[in-house]
Amino acid sequence: GAVVSQHPSRVICKSGTSVKIECRSLDFQATTMFWYRQFPKQSLMLMATSNEGSKATYEQGVEKDKFLINHASLTLSTLTVTSAHPEDSSFYICSAKGQGIRETDTQYFGPGTRLTVL
């Protein structure tokens, strides 16, 4: 149980286009979802935290107008990278915690999405 999926696993796009990444909790209700970014050979950095039905809380230095987060249901959160540029190329990982699982305080991580902007 407690599986988190991401789609797509890999995406390549042209500079200036927008890309949407989906994060789904498959067998539990994700009341809170987290979005992380990981640059090559660096650690995960938290970008934003979203609670279902509320606006996301962004970490310092993360542009909320560039990284749009929607958490409209208890099983789905989306991250849209608007007007993507090569410097946005990174590995994006989501995690979720919530209800309907034994350990409600544990974050379960998705497999990640590799974004390459040409």
Next chain:
Amino acid sequence: KQEVTQIPAALSVPEGENLVLNCSFTDSAIYNLQWFRQDPGKGLTSLLLIQSSQREQTSGRLNASLDKSSGRSTLYIAASQPGDSATYLCAVKDYGQNFVFGPGTRLSVLP
């Protein structure tokens, strides 16, 4: 601001060796500490979670210790195998329930 460091950055050992990975954190006011494994281009797999009141946790060939007062944790891997090759991440969770990750240790176990 919490900072997490990991030593060494990379490690290469022959199969069968016992090894220790180190994690240090600057603020001892942590909720818990977790060790993860990350395979190339993949997400995270949780290995061990130590609550702030605990000193160690064990799972199979893995043992993690926590010394909160000195801001240190170690991950001990016994009888290493090529399948253990991965990046190992240490992460501390603060009372705001946010993770702060270390940069990781890239482990290669040679057959």
